[in-house]
Amino acid sequence: MIDPQAIQAVAEEAGRIALGMWPGAGHAPRCWEKAPGNPVCEADIAVDGFLRESLGALLPEAGWLSEETVDHPERLDRGLCWLVDPVDGTRDFVAGRAGWAVSIALASAGRPILGILAAPARGETWIARAGAGATRNGHALVASNRTTLEGARMPMDQHPPAGVPLVPVAKPNSIALRMAMVASGEADLLATWRWGYEWDIAAAALIAEEAGALVSDSHGAPLAFNKPDPRAFGVLVSAPAIHEAARALVAPATAKALRAGTVKRG
Structure with a gap:
């Protein structure tokens, strides 16, 4: 039995x-690079270990897919699977x-049925259950209802190129x-247009x-989860009325x- 409160x-x-x-609270964790430009620190590893033990105790029948754990194909045979990024946005963290x-x-049958983002440095907990809505700190969320792409706000580091009708807003490193x-x-x-992993976005x-x-x-195309290859090419999240226009905008x-064979994470 799934206990969302637990x-x-x-x-x-x-x-x-x-x-x-x-580090933002004065700590100095040990950090290194798994690959050039791909940082990791001891917090990633500590949180991953805690979550695997704790979530495994709550639902021992569920499979496991995490950024910091070697993938095992046995997860594909489970009816449920945890998709975990212990610290999404490690660059901002360090x-x-x-x-x-x-x-x-x-996830169950290729779809997330429960999603939680714990962002303690921001004082936020985001929660969603399939069919039951989404909240941040207990307050119901209502997505953007924008109807035109012109002037749409998008998290980005700098102003878009000339002719791109988007307005930049603050961009946390965490894709989630x-x-x-x-x-x-x-x-x-x-919007992103490169390979990313299920644990980042589920x-x-x-x-x-x-x-x-x-x-x-x-x-x-719709996203699917707990696939043999746990990647997706890009992600597009938008107000419903501008989704197709946004897809066309990022298509080039x-x-x-x-064509360039980009394989960087989203």
């Missing part, structure tokens, strides 16, 4: 563990910025938090959908990235 308690404790190592979150989703910004109405659109995809946003890959960048 899972939320685990997620929030994981956030506290990470917060206790966060820099002492608040744009990171613990991301936890539970950027997706959640559409769920909360703080952004109208989030929880936030459910949060956005339950708030009323549309979510797809960068081609406009998507095609260019595919």
Whole structure:
């Protein structure tokens, strides 16, 4: 039996563990690179271990897919699977910025049925259950209802190129938090056009959908989870009325990235 309150308690404790190592609170965790440009620190590993033990105790029948754990194909034979990024937004974490979150989703039959983002540096807990809506700190979320792409707000680091009709808003490093910004109405659109992993986006995809946003890959196709290859090419989250226009806007960048063989994470 799934106990959402128990899972939320685990997620929030994981956030506290990470917060206790966060440089923004004066700590100095050991950090290194798994690959060039792909940072990791001891908080990632500590939170991953805590979550695997704690979530495994709550639902021992569920499979496991995490950024910090070697993947095992046995997860494909389970009816349920945890999709976990222990610290999504590690670059912000190690820099002492608040744009990171613990991301936890539970998937069944290829779809998330529960999603939680614990962002303690921001004082936020985001929760969604399939068919039951989404909340942030207990307050119901309603996604952006923008009807035109012109002037749409998108998290980005700099102003878009000339001719691109988007308005930049603050961009946390966590892709999950950027997706959640559409769920909360703080952004109208989030788009990436390179390979990303299921653990990055599963929880936030459910949060956005339950708030009323549309979510797809960068081609406009539905996302699926707990696949043998746990990747998706890009993610597109938007107000429903602008989703197709947004897909068309990113189509050239998507095609260019595919031609170039881009395999970087989203």
